[in-house]
Amino acid sequence: MTTLRKVLVLAAVPAVTLSTVLAGPAAGTVQQQPVDVALEWYDVTADTIAAAGAPTQVTNNRTWAIGWLAASRALVRPAAPSYREAALAGAVHETLVTLVPARKAELDQALATTLARVPDGADETNGVAAGRQQAKAVLASRVDDGLDPASVNAPFTPPSTDAGVWRPTPSKYAPGTQYGNRLAKPFLLKSASQFRPGPPPALGSPRYNRDLAEVRADGALNSTTRTQAQTDTAQFWYGSSYVLYTAPLRVAVAEAASRPLAQRAKLVALFHVASVDTQIATSDTKYSYQRWRPVTALRATVDADWTPLHETPAHPDYPSGHATYSGSAEQVLTTLVGAQTAKPYTIGSPTAPGVTRTYSGWHQLTVENVDARVWSGIHTRTADTVGATLGRQVAANALHNAHKLFR
Structure with missing residues (x-):
């Protein structure tokens, strides 16, 4: 059984029709669920x-x-x-x-x-x-929409090694990824920059200094301030957002079992339409501002040996892609299904084998994603909170304009 399949199984909700419940099984027969x-x-x-x-x-x-x-x-x-x-x-x-x-x-x-x-x-x-x-x-x-792997990872050359500008990060020093996303064709955005947030905090500003101090203390590999619970959260949410959110979306589809099949199909479609548009907007913002990652900033200005809990992904800090993805997911699921689920659901994570977490809605997933990237040492809190807002805005736009997809 694949890791993703195991995660989905944890979120499985059996489909039971009202007629099955009312009729009950015939004597001497095994009742199969539809x-x-x-x-x-x-x-x-x-x-x-x-x-x-x-x-x-x-x-x-x-x-x-x-x-x-x-x-x-x-x-x-x-x-x-x-x-x-x-x-x-x-x-x-x-x-x-x-x-x-x-x-x-x-x-x-x-x-x-x-x-x-x-x-x-x-x-x-x-x-x-x-x-x-x-x-x-x-x-x-969607032919030639720029979302094939080669186009998504179009080459990017950092313009300089000036303070604040992104550059390849330790330990792999890999070239920048996802640069081509910003040039891809959205589903419902007018342009990749439609919801681009303002710039990140200026270098040396109070907010910038607070962000960096928090990551330095709580996101370090050898942190003495990060609790075990915080480390566990960082580990759980370290994996691919796509994989981590496949199980919660399945829960939402199951929750909507009483709705027409067309509505349930639209739920899945709009979740992923919003996600695609969100990732296009995320890359637009990342590569417009090209803000360096915490590990680069800390090693250049504070501690040449500072190391994050987790390996830093190869693209700029601002905003966090995990946070934009979770903000988008939360917006779609809350709008189309409701903020709370009918009963708690349990999901797993490929980066925390054997570990499960239980939730009763969608907002807590965003909260944990925001915290996790700081505790992993790979994003500033501002990159996370701004990212979650960007994801919600792009998803709200997708939902508002969804009728254009179904003409």
């Missing part, structure tokens, strides 16, 4: 990307956005349940086979499994056809 096609293809998407997805996070969010946007469009008109299930499966299958062709055999089997439950006839045939047609249309609209 299959929730939304969760079924959610897991197929997650497993496909975990097994053979792109090396760049935003490219994988793009795959989700295309597939589930196509499914949403195929479900716009009222139709029989068999049509709807076939349409969703057809849309996501067509997208994944096109973008992750290495998994074609597994995807074909998944489609066959779904369609085996759908009664044969015009609804099944027309549903699959509608899903495939919408997938092809969305794929065509």
Whole structure:
């Protein structure tokens, strides 16, 4: 079982229909739960990307956005349940086979499994056809959008070695990544800079000095002020935001089980549309200001041997990408599902094997992401808090303009 699959299993919520509860199992029979096609293809998407997805996070969010946007469009008109299930499966299958062709055999089997439950006839045939047609249309609209791995990681050369300017960080001193995101085609942003925040605190300003002092004390590898609980939080949230938020989004899809399938597909689509736009806006801000990372600042001005708890990612400090991602996720989930879940949910983390955390909403995830990047020693608090705000703004824009995607 893959790490991502283990995380998703922790967040699994069984689909139970009201009729099943009221009727109860027949005597002497084993009652099988009906299959929730939304969760079924959610897991197929997650497993496909975990097994053979792109090396760049935003490219994988793009795959989700295309597939589930196509499914949403195929479900716009009222139709029989068999049509709807076939349409969703057809849309996501067509997208994944096109973008992750290495998994074609597994995807074909998944489609066959779904369609085996759908009664044969015009609804099944027309549903699959509608899903495939919408997938092809969305794929065509996103050709050359700049979100392929090579474009995302377009080369970046730091303009100088002046104080405050980003440069490759220890220990790997890798070249800057994600520079090309800012040039990619958004889904709903007018431009990558539409919500660009103001500049980071000036070097030597009181806020800058407070930020740096906090990271120096609480984010150091050998910190004497960071508690064990804070270290645990930093470790839990150190991994890919995409992976860490796949389980919470699945919880939201399960929470919405009583809603029409079209609404649940839109939830998944808009989550990832907002995430793609957020990552484009994040890179725009990072590479507009090119603020150096705490490890560079501290080694240059305070302590030449200072080392963070975790390896610093290879791109500028301001704003934090983890914080923008979590702010975007929180905004979408709170708006479309509600601030609190019906019952607590438990998720895991690939960077903290065997550890789980339990939540009852979405805001606490953002709070922990903001803190974690400081306690990891890889971001200033201002980069985190500004990042969370940027993510919420971009996601709110996506939700406000969502109707443009479903014409």
